[in-house]
Amino acid sequence: MHSDIASYMLPVSQIKTEPLLKRFGKKAKLQEVVFEVEIAAATAESELLAEQAATAGEFTILVQPNHFTVKATYRNKTIEVTSFESYVERTIAVPEDVDCSQITTAVVIEPDGNTRHVPTKIVIEGGKNYAKVNSLTNSRFVLVGHSAQFADMAGHWAREAVNDLGSRMIIQGNSSGCFNPNQSITRAEYTDAIVKGLGLKPQSGITPFPDVNKADWFSCSANAAYTYGLISGLADGKFHPADFITREQAIEIIAKAMKLTGLRAKLLFTSDSASAEQTLSAFIDAGLISGCAKSSVNDCLQAGIIVGMTGAELAPKTYISKAEAAIIVRRLLMKSGLI
Structure with a gap:
């Protein structure tokens, strides 16, 4: 799934349908379940949450949050698919005015403001810069800068x-x-x-x-x-x-x-x-x-x-x-x- 701000590569095998059907009820039929995959830019609320997290975590926000969600709906009930059994890749476009060398990783910002690193690498495709983010969960992902230079590592082999x-x-x-x-x-x-x-x-x-x-x-x-x-x-x-x-x-x-x-x-x-x-x-x-x-x-x-x-x-x-x-x-x- 592609958009101007990001893309989402979601293997169908990562959506476990049997557990979903059980949650919908015994009479639920897979062919009647509607799946929705969404890539959304930052909302004012998520930007504020990101800024607060950046202050607490002492990092710099370089690209605002992107939300990735997968939802399954059966009749009046909607269930969000939040986790997967293997890594799912998201590609976030890096704006031209952002220096890629300053991006150290992407972080997940949880609803409570806590953050955690997710594996990230910068790639160039078609002459444009992107961040490939791999995670076992869906959430809001933010590209950040956080330089660490430990005082006792100068000259060390590691x-x-x-x-x-x-x-x-x-x-x-x-x-x-x-x-x-x-x-x-x-x-x-x-x-x-x-x-x-x-x-x-x-x-x-x-x-x-x-x-x-x-x-x-x-x-x-x-x-x-x-x-x-x-x-x-x-x-x-x-x-x-x-x-x-x-x-x-x-x-x-x-x-x-x-x-x-x-x-x-x-x-x-x-x-x-x-x-x-x-x-x-x-x-x-x-x-x-x-x-x-x-x-x-x-x-x-x-x-x-x-x-x-x-x-x-x-x-x-x-x-x-x-x-x-x-x-x-x-x-x-x-x-x-x-x-």
């Missing part, structure tokens, strides 16, 4: 990745403006970065883990990660949020995220037939990898998301640093074509 994720509002520094890149990252911090990087909607409510409280800063991210099958807890069923995460554990979560982004399915057609054992045999410490994690490590190696700590070592039991975490989250998004 500087580009860390500052990029900071500019996209995926990661944050401390009160002193530092990121502490060489510090080990906790399971809570890593999960939060993955959820924000993928643009998943935080989910409030009771958590599935006995060691996560509803009031914990990371509880909504943990809930979202659990809902999308990215985490399931450790052997004891707990999340262990304050524990540092090992490279092996971090890779397992990334491998699950690869399925969500569609990268795993793409690999099935582009990878060779080598087994995980054969791929891992090039590393002298492959025997340290847990049996359940070998396929995940293999997938991430083939996708180019991870490399060895050295030419011959994977160091699966070593704690991963914040800089390494930023690198692999960014690679996941780039290899998946989302940024």
Whole structure:
């Protein structure tokens, strides 16, 4: 669906008709359901909400909100389709008077004013600039500028990745403006970065883990990660949020995220037939990898998301640093074509 301000590529398979029909009632017939797809420019109300969010989030609005909605109507009842099982692409036209180099990402602005990053990349088509925005939900999307330059990243090998994720509002520094890149990252911090990087909607409510409280800063991210099958807890069923995460554990979560982004399915057609054992045999410490994690490590190696700590070592039991975490989250998004 195309308009002057944006386009919307919505696979029909993403509209799950059976759940809709159940909500309409037992007698509802699919051929009588009317679907409406809408692209709408900003209203005065949404512009005000965006301005308030920009002030709170310390970012600059570069292109005003665009609303994307899908509605299903059966007789007198209308249901809005707000979420999908895989990423749906929207393309937003960038006005000629906007400097594309200043656009760092698109954000979703929720009705309550909260914002979240959604994977975004700038492309040129037909001599014009566009922002391709991929999201698992419908909402109002705003193109923004938010430059992040962490004080302790100058000269660091992960500087580009860390500052990029900071500019996209995926990661944050401390009160002193530092990121502490060489510090080990906790399971809570890593999960939060993955959820924000993928643009998943935080989910409030009771958590599935006995060691996560509803009031914990990371509880909504943990809930979202659990809902999308990215985490399931450790052997004891707990999340262990304050524990540092090992490279092996971090890779397992990334491998699950690869399925969500569609990268795993793409690999099935582009990878060779080598087994995980054969791929891992090039590393002298492959025997340290847990049996359940070998396929995940293999997938991430083939996708180019991870490399060895050295030419011959994977160091699966070593704690991963914040800089390494930023690198692999960014690679996941780039290899998946989302940024």
